[in-house]
Amino acid sequence: MNQFSAEYSPQEIHMWFERMQYHDSTESSIVIAVPSSFVQDQIEQRYARAIEDRLLEISGSPIKLEFHVQRAASSPRAQRSSAQLVREEQQEASASQESSRSAPRLSVTTAVKRPHPSLNQRYTFDNFVIGENNNFAANAALAISKNPGTAYNPCLVYGGVGLGKTHLIQSIGNTVYQDIDNAKIIFVSAEEFTNDFLNALREKQTAQFKNKYRYADVLLIDDIHFLQGKEETQEELFHTFNALYEANKQMVFTCDRPVSELRQLKDRLRNRFERGLNVDLKPPSFETRLAILQKKLEQSNRNIPESVLNLICSNVTTNVRDLEKALTRILAYAELVGKDITEEVARQQLKDIFVTHHQASINIDFIQRAVADYFNLTTNELKSKKRTAAIAFPRQVAMYIARQITELSTTEVGLEFGGRDHTTVMYACQKIENKMKSDSTIEPMVKRLIRDIRESNAKG
Numbered sequence: 001m002n003q004f005s006a007e008y009s010p011q012e013i014h015m016w017f018e019r020m021q022y023h024d025s026t027e028s029s030i031v032i033a034v035p036s037s038f039v040q041d042q043i044e045q046r047y048a049r050a051i052e053d054r055l056l057e058i059s060g061s062p063i064k065l066e067f068h069v070q071r072a073a074s075s076p077r078a079q080r081s082s083a084q085l086v087r088e089e090q091q092e093a094s095a096s097q098e099s100s101r102s103a104p105r106l107s108v109t110t111a112v113k114r115p116h117p118s119l120n121q122r123y124t125f126d127n128f129v130i131g132e133n134n135n136f137a138a139n140a141a142l143a144i145s146k147n148p149g150t151a152y153n154p155c156l157v158y159g160g161v162g163l164g165k166t167h168l169i170q171s172i173g174n175t176v177y178q179d180i181d182n183a184k185i186i187f188v189s190a191e192e193f194t195n196d197f198l199n200a201l202r203e204k205q206t207a208q209f210k211n212k213y214r215y216a217d218v219l220l221i222d223d224i225h226f227l228q229g230k231e232e233t234q235e236e237l238f239h240t241f242n243a244l245y246e247a248n249k250q251m252v253f254t255c256d257r258p259v260s261e262l263r264q265l266k267d268r269l270r271n272r273f274e275r276g277l278n279v280d281l282k283p284p285s286f287e288t289r290l291a292i293l294q295k296k297l298e299q300s301n302r303n304i305p306e307s308v309l310n311l312i313c314s315n316v317t318t319n320v321r322d323l324e325k326a327l328t329r330i331l332a333y334a335e336l337v338g339k340d341i342t343e344e345v346a347r348q349q350l351k352d353i354f355v356t357h358h359q360a361s362i363n364i365d366f367i368q369r370a371v372a373d374y375f376n377l378t379t380n381e382l383k384s385k386k387r388t389a390a391i392a393f394p395r396q397v398a399m400y401i402a403r404q405i406t407e408l409s410t411t412e413v414g415l416e417f418g419g420r421d422h423t424t425v426m427y428a429c430q431k432i433e434n435k436m437k438s439d440s441t442i443e444p445m446v447k448r449l450i451r452d453i454r455e456s457n458a459k460g
């Protein structure tokens with residue numbers, strides 16, 4: 001390391017080199033122990049190539065640098081949460097940055113930059129309210145943004161409409177963009193990726209296309225369910241995926257359902273998506289909905305009575321975008337018409353948004369009531385934890401019907417049946433499908449129930 005001291009500042013040596021320890025070696029590699037993935041990533045990006053070049057000079061044969069993350073079990077540092085560690089290391093990194101020379105590849109930056117051209121500046125972690133429905137996904141996204149290309153790669157965030165998927169992956173992009181100089185961040189919807197690819201084919205510019213996507217440091221693709229049935233684009237994404245994965249570049253995708261439920265997706269691409277961390281976003285609880293509205297009010301420096309906030313949160317339950325829409329409308333009304341916002345005004349102005357949400361929930365209520373009546377049970381029994389055959393089978397029928405005639409995902413159906421997991425719903429649907437094949441009485445029964453439910457729903 002002596003030769004390095006002439007080239008690097010004392011701060012850099014203290015910050016990075018003194019945190020490396022010899023761990024192991026083979027003929028062609030040296031394994032270095034480091035205290036965290038973040039340190040590993042930084043060393044890889046800043047110095048690995050220079051160290052490997054120096055090792056080649058000294059030994060005359062290529063020696064690869066490998067890393068082993070080793071946290072001291074008993075140190076107070078090790079007892080802190082990984083999020084705290086990431087934060088601390090990030091702060092230390094920023095502090096040491098001032099005195100470090102500019103790195104040849106990616107390096108941490110402290111200056112606030114101009115917005116990224118394809119990212120919405122509003123989509124940041126600061127603006128994202130974390131509740132029980134999204135804390136796993138939000139913390140994963142936060143960890144990725146501090147340490148791209150390491151622990152959670154690839155990551156797939158899935159969930160229903162308007163629950164914050166785009167907000168979360170763009171927050172990753174915005175954070176990496178602000179924190180790391182020269183990081184090449186690509187955010188596209190799956191539709192844009194497809195169009196880009198088809199244009200490249202048409203214009204015979206596939207080499208440019210490959211250069212664009214296969215040299216990204218962070219690739220963010222929104223709404224991958226759009227790729228269903230698009231075999232050529234899937235094939236191209238498969239190769240893009242492999243190139244980035246091999247190069248330890250971060251990929252994050254979003255989808256409106258678990259990948260296992262995407263029907264027209266090639267297995268090998270599905271396997272790639274499933275290889276990393278898959279996290280879901282559920283609809284927010286009443287308290288989280290309230291916190292989201294309060295945050296939006298705070299940001300716009302406005303205020304509305306608590307009773308109106310409660311009214312909105314009680315009536316808009318499954319979609320944060322609609323929650324925002326309701327708030328925006330009521331604030332605009334107050335400003336343009338100059339009236340105080342009362343519960344009555346809110347009820348009047350938000351009638352259509354409220355009705356849409358009630359209709360969405362009526363379907364599943366109808367289904368549960370109709371199925372419970374048919375089997376002479378109560379809806380509470382259907383939603384209960386009881387697993388006796390007399391209840392389990394009707395519950396599976398109700399779940400199957402819910403999947404057939406509503407837009408709800410398996411995650412959402414699971415929530416409506418006492419907070420069950422989406423895999424339970426998938427299992428139930430499979431079970432009913434099998435029974436319909438093996439027992440000729442089942443299919444007519446399910447079809448009749450579906451017809452009755454549709455008719456009574458139409459009558460209102």
Ligand SMILES: Nc1ncnc2c1ncn2[C@@H]1O[C@H](COP(=O)(O)OP(=O)(O)OP(=O)(O)O)[C@@H](O)[C@H]1O
Pocket residue numbers: 127128129130134159160161162163164165166167168256292320321324
């Ligand atoms: N937890 C949250 N805190 C604050 N705002 C949120 C939260 N979740 C969602 N939003 C806001 O709700 C709106 C919809 O979110 P977003 O577009 O990210 O949803 P989505 O899941 O990508 O929807 P879609 O499936 O329609 O693409 C955005 O304006 C976003 O900022």
